[in-house]
Amino acid sequence: MTLDLQHAAQRRMRRAVLVLVAVVLLLVAALVVIATRDGGSDNGKGSPTQSSPTPKAMPTLPEDDGGYVAPTQYVKLPDGAEKAGDLPTKFPRTPEGATAMLVASARNAWSFDAATVKAGIxxxxxxxxxxxxxxxAEDGAVGNRExxxxxxxxxxxxGATLNAWPIGVQWSETDASTVNALILLRVTHAAKEGAEPTTTIVVSPAQAVWEEGDWxxxxxxxAENLPDPVDVGTAKFNEDGWKAIQEGDRL
Structure with missing residues (x-):
């Protein structure tokens, strides 16, 4: 990582990072807000939301002493062979391919635009x-706005902004058609122009299945006993077994 990126990471680590304690469906990440507000709905096939505890805001990182701890594990996730609009699809039938799809869906889900959320679904x-x-999808976009x-x-x-940056992954392969993963995201938002951006680290459990020739x-x-949300560049990131996502010349 370049020196500038290390300094940027250190500045991020100096801020108090909030914990979003919720069940996040990777396709409709914003629905976590609705689930925690309304208590969710039943877990039947037709319901995309599930109940979850009320989100709590708390510091998740130790005081930064100015040091940067480089990740000990990296992963370059594969690209999709095709696209649906602007979204990559047709990932290889490997655990890394399944995780790449989950990362793509997570990144797309955090949007103010209902059409964007729906396209990802x-x-x-x-x-x-x-x-x-x-x-x-419309409820998801509203949840993101809230x-x-x-x-x-x-x-x-x-000047209102909302961006999700997947920074780390873990996965386990149940079989050739099922992969369970954890996605670590840095979600940054600002309510209006000139507002100080707020960064939230989110751990999202997800599952990918092989279906219709794709994940x-x-x-x-x-999920219980999720690892604590931690930023890349900390010792805890490595201790908890996260793989840093590498894209091009950046983590």
Whole structure:
């Protein structure tokens, strides 16, 4: 990592990072806000949300002493061979391919735009859940707006931003058609122009299944004993077994 990126990481580590304690469906990450607010719905096939505890804000990183701890494990996830609009699809049938799909869906889900959220659902959701999840795309976008502190409806304030940056992954292969993964994301948002950006580190459990010649997302059950959210560049990142995602010349 370049010196500039190391300094940027150190500045991020000096900020208090919030914990988002919730079950996050990778395709509709924003629905975590709705689930925690409304208590979710049943866990039947037609429901994309599940109940979860109320989010708590707490520091997750130790005081930064100015040091940067380089990741001990890296992964260069494979690209999709095709695209659905702007979204990569047709990932290789490997654990890394499944994880790459989950990372792509996670990145796309954190959006203020319902059409963007819906496009990700149509591209990545398992067929059994696709229609019901697509019907909730508008709710997902509203949840994202509420999470970022902007009005739930109407025009976005000038300068309002929401970006999710996947920074680490873990995975385990159940069989050749099922891969369970944890996605570590750095979610940054600002409510309006001039507002100080807020960064939240999120750990999202996810499952990929091989279906229709590609990996697809399956809704996950509430997970217990998730690792603490930690930023890349800390000793804890390595201690907890995270693999840093490498894209081009960056982590």
């Amino acid at each position: 149509l591209a990545y959701a398992s067929a059994d859940y696709r229609d019901s999840m697509a019907a909730s 999470f970022a502190g902007v009005p739930a409806t109407g025009d976005l304030p000038a 697809k997302v399956m809704p996950t059950d509430p």
